[in-house]
Amino acid sequence: MTDTAANPLRAGLRLERTPTPSVLVIFGASGDLTKRKLLPALWALCEDRSLPPGFSVVGIARTPMSHEQFRQQLRDTTAADKTVDPSVLDNFLQGLYYHSGSIDDPNMYISLKALLEQIDKERGTEGNRAFYCSTSPSFFPKIVEQLGRAGLVTPNATGSGWTRIVVEKPFGRDLASAKELNQTVLKVFDEKQVYRIDHYLGKETVQNLLVLRFANTIWETNWNRQYIDNVQITVAESLGVEQRGPYYEEAGLVRDMIANHMLQLLTLVAMEPPVAFDADAVRDEKVKVLRAVRPFSDGRLKTDMVRGQYAPGFIDAGKVAGYRQEAKVSPTSNTESYAAVKFFIDNWRWEDVPFFLRSGKRLPKRVSEIAIQFKPVPHRLFQDSTADVLAIRIQPDEGMTLQFDAKVPGQSMRERPVLMDFRYGTSFDVAPADAYERLLLDVLLGDSTLFARRDEVEAAWTIIDPILRYWNSTPAQEFPNYDAGTWGPDAADDLLGGQHRRWRRP
Amino acid sequence: MxxxxxxxxxxxxxxxxxxxxxxxxxxxxxxxxxxxxxxxxxxxxxxxxxxxxxxxxxxxxxxxxxxxxxxxxxxxxxxxxxxxxxxxxxxxxxxxxxxxxxxxxxxxxxxxxxxxxxxxxxxxxxxxxxxxxxxxxxxxxxxxxxxxxxxxxxxDHVLVDSRTWPEPYAPLRQLAEIRKHYMGNLRFSDLQWVAITPWRQQIAQAFDAQMVHEIMPAVNAVVIRYNGPQYVVGAWLLAGWLMSSLGWQLADGPVLRDQTGVTIPLQAAGRPMTLALRTQGPGDGITGLSLHPAASAATSFSCELLPDGVNVIARMEVAGSAPLERVTPRLRLPMTMLIGEELALGNNDPIYTRTLDLTIALAEKLRGSL
Structure with a gap:
């Protein structure tokens, strides 16, 4: 990362952070993620002038392709965009290289090393390299081992001649495999060089959670078991499994959403203030939350979670198939496409406050939201008073809403819930950057605050493993149990317990 | 709307x-x-x-x-x-x-x-x-x-725009006096300072590269190019920023004038150097900056507006290597963004404050040479 001691001209420049000249090596460069997300995000960073001179990309995949064909991918992506300046694009494309080869082949890494040395010489990248594993997770260990063997990993995480590695989720499929993957990676890389990417953490509103909580005093006094009745975190998708049937059949919703994205959100809501806004301080606090999550006893495995699978139904007035009718999905599949789980965090702040996490496919709309449901007043002076809610909208239409009671004008004393709204689009008039832009830039800058650390990943799997084991051993008899286009199985309502609690309709 | x-x-x-x-x-x-x-x-x-x-x-x-x-x-x-x-x-x-x-x-x-x-x-x-x-x-x-x-x-905050000043010397002096009177209790912003921020970023980003950073001890001439009389304060501010950031000082000696601009003597750590302000280049506003090391130095740096007037090319040259070039769009911030940038900053911009002090000193030297 650049600092003002090394470069006094950066002092006071409050706009873009820029990494040192470097190369991003993408394994899986012919894949969908590279085309849809990584290259467009890099191009957006270039247009935003956030990339350094000499910045280069090396794409690696088995598919034979020339440098020019690889560059053409980005040309195609940007072709329809009339705002693209051809001179800027051409200059960026000059830094794109393609290296064809098999991930298993040691010779590929030797020739890669030669190419990187050539780029260092020609483009001043000074041996700074980030390797991005955008392949199937089964290839991660091979890539890591071969990089180590080929001498492509320097011990530096920062400074000149640094090496970093980016690993896409899933980080294992259970605790044992996550530990194994971590051990493999950490034989070659130091933890400080490892960036486990969960794109949810790159979203503006997710980061704003930290600002909301730790840059304002008004919440802190209320942010605890004394005032909060429950927390509801919803990540709903209206899409089905689309073309990802085989992956989904293996993963299921809990692995796909709850084990990573949603537990990350939970930690940000529940964590204590970190001593500083730096990678280790923030992640230390997140890990403490995960370690304080109450383990699932046998009894709670039966009562504190609900799984579901969608039947045919309607989305946006259009008929859609049920999960078992989707392409490449077993007609007797036992995979969950919906889950709602009640968590407790056993610590001073949160004892006995339930955190309800629910996520599903083929729900009525795509929406992610965290709702902090405050307790009702201890003694009701007014008949109609309702509990206050702070709803934090992560997507779409990022922002937050505070719902509280106000008197209805008139002679009688009647109340009604009213809303105070904050919307990113309204207040800032700026479209938030794509999560990958932020996270790729952080990798190049060496800022791992928004990435998962080893102990964080393993602590998350420690929580999730019993759920997976239990569901695996007790196939759901009632599947499918909710219609596409509804908010999930009825049993999810019972999960909330207590008459005053209802799922918030996001 | x-x-x-x-x-x-x-x-x-x-x-x-x-x-x-x-x-x-x-x-x-x-x-x-x-x-x-x-x-x-x-x-x-x-x-x-x-x-x-x-x-x-x-x-x-x-x-x-x-x-x-x-x-x-x-x-x-x-x-x-x-x-x-x-x-x-x-x-x-x-x-x-x-x-x-x-x-x-x-x-x-x-x-x-x-x-x-x-x-x-x-x-x-x-x-x-x-x-x-x-x-x-x-x-x-x-x-x-x-x-x-x-x-x-x-x-709480005053925004002026030196691009609208009919002549630069008197307003700069008055601004200095007002700032002194308010002793930091009032924030001043010049929208021209914000307007040159993209140039400052371009130059600062280039200096992240070790090869450019290393040429600094050898630099003995700096040229800043601009077009249009309303942008002269912008050129001075850019010079003042470089001087304050890199420890360059005004030196005794005459200001030289010719048809394309002025050349001002500077010194850096006792080493004599010159600052040239030239009215040239495509388009208006700041059009480029170049650093010229002593003849023996092997590396040079320039950042110039391309003839198309819409893109900027940063060029670094090291002996024995192909020149490294980065083309980026020239950012011309509209008024809403210029003001937005300043309003977003809660406190005084200390870099502007110290730059302004040197800019005023530079203006005084130039006025004295008229």
Whole structure:
């Protein structure tokens, strides 16, 4: 990362952070993620002038392709965009290289090393390299081992001649495999060089959670078991499994959403203030939350979670198939496409406050939201008073809403819930950057605050493993149990317990 | 953007125009809005923006003010003194953002008298309590005149634009005096400083590269190119920024003038060097900067506006390697962004403050050589 001691001209420049000249090596460069997300995000960073001179990309995949064909991918992506300046694009494309080869082949890494040395010489990248594993997770260990063997990993995480590695989720499929993957990676890389990417953490509103909580005093006094009745975190998708049937059949919703994205959100809501806004301080606090999550006893495995699978139904007035009718999905599949789980965090702040996490496919709309449901007043002076809610909208239409009671004008004393709204689009008039832009830039800058650390990943799997084991051993008899286009199985309502609690309709 | 139809109010025969009457008009507008669409429009209050427009505002100026007001919603009070009785125009403008419209109040005060004295009392009474006050002085400065001084007392932040100054020396000196008077209790911004920020970024980013950073001890000449007399303060600010950041100082010795500009003696750690300000290059504004090391040095750096006028090329050359080039779009920040950048910064910009000190010293040296 650049600092003002090394470069006094950066002092006071409050706009873009820029990494040192470097190369991003993408394994899986012919894949969908590279085309849809990584290259467009890099191009957006270039247009935003956030990339350094000499910045280069090396794409690696088995598919034979020339440098020019690889560059053409980005040309195609940007072709329809009339705002693209051809001179800027051409200059960026000059830094794109393609290296064809098999991930298993040691010779590929030797020739890669030669190419990187050539780029260092020609483009001043000074041996700074980030390797991005955008392949199937089964290839991660091979890539890591071969990089180590080929001498492509320097011990530096920062400074000149640094090496970093980016690993896409899933980080294992259970605790044992996550530990194994971590051990493999950490034989070659130091933890400080490892960036486990969960794109949810790159979203503006997710980061704003930290600002909301730790840059304002008004919440802190209320942010605890004394005032909060429950927390509801919803990540709903209206899409089905689309073309990802085989992956989904293996993963299921809990692995796909709850084990990573949603537990990350939970930690940000529940964590204590970190001593500083730096990678280790923030992640230390997140890990403490995960370690304080109450383990699932046998009894709670039966009562504190609900799984579901969608039947045919309607989305946006259009008929859609049920999960078992989707392409490449077993007609007797036992995979969950919906889950709602009640968590407790056993610590001073949160004892006995339930955190309800629910996520599903083929729900009525795509929406992610965290709702902090405050307790009702201890003694009701007014008949109609309702509990206050702070709803934090992560997507779409990022922002937050505070719902509280106000008197209805008139002679009688009647109340009604009213809303105070904050919307990113309204207040800032700026479209938030794509999560990958932020996270790729952080990798190049060496800022791992928004990435998962080893102990964080393993602590998350420690929580999730019993759920997976239990569901695996007790196939759901009632599947499918909710219609596409509804908010999930009825049993999810019972999960909330207590008459005053209802799922918030996001 | 939605603009609610304008409501107007004139002073009564005694010349009085009550701020309460203006507030009542705003209330009436909000009442109508709430009745017609209560949920989707939000009255946003983030700041008071006072705008002083000494000349009769053209449609272009009015549109620019409206855009700024919409981008920074709150209460915008535009003061345009002219002959005739005081007159107020009030409107609420909304822009769509997300699912709701963010609405801000815009008040235009005209007439009063040519000094604007009458309008000032009205403007000060109309400020939202508790919200910061930014004063945007539109057009050439009148730093010594009363309206400016009166408004300074109400303001937390003053924005001027040196690109509108008919000549640069006197305003710079006055600005220095005013800053000294307020002793850091009032924030000053020059929109030209914000306008050159993309150049500063380009140059600073290039200096992240070790090869460029290493040439600094060998640099003995700096050339800054610009076009257009209104951008001369921008060129001085860029020079002042380099000087303050890199420890360069003005040196004794004559300023040399020729048809393309001036050359000023500097010194860096006892080493003599020169700063040249040249009026050349495509387009207007800052058009380029180059660092020239001593003849024996192997590396050089330049950052130039391309002939197309829309892109900038940063070029680094190291002996034995191909030149490294980065082409990026030239950022020309519109007025809404220039002001937005400054409003977003809560405190004084210390880099601007120290740059301004050197810029004033540079201007004094240049004035002395005239």
């Amino acid at each position: 939605t603009t609610i139809p304008l409501m107007e109010l004139d002073a009564d025969p005694t010349g009085t125009l009550s701020h309460e009457a203006i507030e009542s008009m705003l209330h009436a507008i909000w009442d109508d809005l709430n009745k017609s669409n209560p949920t989707s429009r939000t009255r946003v209050r983030t700041l008071n923006l006072l705008i002083y427009v000494p000349e009769t505002p053209s449609d272009e100026v009015r549109n620019e003010i409206a855009r700024v007001a919409l981008a920074h919603p709150g209460r915008t009070i535009t003061i345009h003194p002219e002959a005739g009785p005081a007159h107020a125009e009030v409107t609420v403008a909304c822009r769509v953002g997300g699912s709701a419209e963010a609405c801000s109040e815009q008040i235009m005060l005209r007439g009063g008298d040519s000094d604007g004295e009458a309008l000032l009392s009205l403007a000060l009474a109309l400020l939202h309590p508790g919200l910061p006050v930014a004063l945007w002085w539109y057009g050439p400065p009148a730093f010594a005149r009363r309206p400016f001084v009166t408004l300074l007392d109400a303001a």
